[in-house]
Amino acid sequence: MAALKVYGLPMSTCTTRVLTCLHEKQVDEFELVPVDLFASEHKQPPFLSKNPFGQIPALQDGDLTLFESRAITQYIAEKYKDKGTDLLRHQGDLKEAAIVKVWMEVESHRYNPAIQPIIYQFFVAPLCGTTPDQSIIDANVEKFGKVLDIYEERLGNTKYLAGDYYTLADLHHLPYTYYLMKTPYATLIESRPKVKAWWEGISSGPAFVKVSEHMKFGEN
Amino acid sequence: MAALKVYGLPMSTCTTRVLTCLHEKQVDEFELVPVDLFASEHKQPPFLSKNPFGQIPALQDGDLTLFESRAITQYIAEKYKDKGTDLLRHQGDLKEAAIVKVWMEVESHRYNPAIQPIIYQFFVAPLCGTTPDQSIIDANVEKFGKVLDIYEERLGNTKYLAGDYYTLADLHHLPYTYYLMKTPYATLIESRPKVKAWWEGISSGPAFVKVSEHMKFGEN
Numbered sequence: 404m405a406a407l408k409v410y411g412l413p414m415s416t417c418t419t420r421v422l423t424c425l426h427e428k429q430v431d432e433f434e435l436v437p438v439d440l441f442a443s444e445h446k447q448p449p450f451l452s453k454n455p456f457g458q459i460p461a462l463q464d465g466d467l468t469l470f471e472s473r474a475i476t477q478y479i480a481e482k483y484k485d486k487g488t489d490l491l492r493h494q495g496d497l498k499e500a501a502i503v504k505v506w507m508e509v510e511s512h513r514y515n516p517a518i519q520p521i522i523y524q525f526f527v528a529p530l531c532g533t534t535p536d537q538s539i540i541d542a543n544v545e546k547f548g549k550v551l552d553i554y555e556e557r558l559g560n561t562k563y564l565a566g567d568y569y570t571l572a573d574l575h576h577l578p579y580t581y582y583l584m585k586t587p588y589a590t591l592i593e594s595r596p597k598v599k600a601w602w603e604g605i606s607s608g609p610a611f612v613k614v615s616e617h618m619k620f621g622e623n
Numbered sequence: 624m625a626a627l628k629v630y631g632l633p634m635s636t637c638t639t640r641v642l643t644c645l646h647e648k649q650v651d652e653f654e655l656v657p658v659d660l661f662a663s664e665h666k667q668p669p670f671l672s673k674n675p676f677g678q679i680p681a682l683q684d685g686d687l688t689l690f691e692s693r694a695i696t697q698y699i700a701e702k703y704k705d706k707g708t709d710l711l712r713h714q715g716d717l718k719e720a721a722i723v724k725v726w727m728e729v730e731s732h733r734y735n736p737a738i739q740p741i742i743y744q745f746f747v748a749p750l751c752g753t754t755p756d757q758s759i760i761d762a763n764v765e766k767f768g769k770v771l772d773i774y775e776e777r778l779g780n781t782k783y784l785a786g787d788y789y790t791l792a793d794l795h796h797l798p799y800t801y802y803l804m805k806t807p808y809a810t811l812i813e814s815r816p817k818v819k820a821w822w823e824g825i826s827s828g829p830a831f832v833k834v835s836e837h838m839k840f841g842e843n
Contacts, residue, residue, distance in 0.1 A: 455773045455776060455777065456729070456733060456773060467718045467721065469721055469722070469725055470725060471724075471725050471728035471729060471732065473724075473728050474721065474724035474725040474727070474728045477721070477724050478717070478721040478724065481717055481720070481721070482717060497698070497701055497702060498687045500701070501687065501689055501694065501697070501698040501701070502689070504691075504693075504694040504697050504698065505689055505690060505691050505694040507694070508691035508693050508694045508731075509676070509691060511728075511731050511732065512691065512731065513676060516736070553675045553676060556675060557675065
């Protein structure tokens with residue numbers, strides 16, 4: 404029996420955030436338990452007891468149940484701190500760890516709120532039978548561009564967001580950016596040399612390459 | 624000379640998140656350095672070197688500069704882990720700390736995105752000379768109510784969000800909720816007994832009472 408159970412789907416952005424973290428920490432003893440979104444399994448009692456907000460993923464580790472992908476990745480990074488990449492800079496000083504937190508917060512409060520609606524309109528709206536709202540896309544493309552201008556400057560000083568080492572702050576960006584690169588808005592990344600080099604670096608690591616092979620949302 | 628410098632304003636939501644944390648950790652050796660938003664000081668080079676996104680607050684601790692209020696609170700909670708309240712459950716096991724992270728993420732990704740636009744429209748829009756957009760308020764009141772329904776259930780099981788102990792997960796909710804309680808939308812909190820009791824508990828602690836005396840935004 405696998406020690407860890409991840410409830411989610413292999414093409415889901417937030418599930419892949421967790422799966423990439425598991426691979427990065429060289430944790431093999433986990434099982435991915437699929438959740439049938441089309442049958443609304445995530446909105447019914449067995450799943451709601453794992454996450455009352457009814458969204459994937461959730462993590463089960465013995466008697467511990469966690470949700471929110473970024474809380475799960477932090478738990479994995481803490482629990483397996485002696486394996487794989489030091490994603491939270493435990494071995495560094497308190498200051499290094501604090502800078503990782505800063506850029507994790509930037510992803511949550513700046514990057515994600517701008518990129519998420521673009522991905523939603525482009526991939527999810529058509530699946531729900533609605534036409535993508537171009538005005539929402541346009542507004543968020545503008546907002547996202549401004550965020551990326553600051554990333555471009557930051558990545559001129561350090562190789563990764565929190566310093567010259569890869570951390571959870573970078574990892575958290577992978578899923579949405581991966582899908583963005585399949586849209587015409589990939590130019591937002593490609594037109595900024597430092598951001599482009601950062602993206603190519605973080606997306607080509609073996610952990611994410613393995614996970615992204617299954618990220619086929621919107622391809623049919 | 625104060626060891627820590629907080630760049631911000633005493634009525635700003637995100638600044639008060641940091642100040643409350645400092646008081647909760649019984650840290651007295653800090654200085655609040657005001658930032659003149661009306662003169663756009665936060666959008667000019669000296670401040671931008673502290674936070675490239677041009678928003679308050681920022682923290683200076685010797686040669687370390689941090690921004691994003693929730694990253695700053697985590698740093699303070701880590702640095703002063705032996706003082707005041709154990710806001711991250713360091714003394715607990717890894718599982719307790721993980722549950723704190725879950726509810727910190729819930730605040731960031733569920734609670735804040737719904738309450739923030741209500742506060743913005745109600746308090747900030749008039750200050751910018753625009754009429755509050757009632758349709759934005761209405762949509763977010765509905766969204767926020769659904770989030771609070773889940774809080775109501777959660778707080779039926781545990782006294783605070785992460786368990787029977789007060790943590791950063793609760794603290795992070797204080798500033799926006801405090802301003803919400805000054806609006807007609809306070810009924811969203813008051814109509815839910817468990818949420819109401821939780822709010823009354825967390826907002827009446829000495830750390831926040833001290834900070835909230837200066838939260839007079841929108842009062843003239």
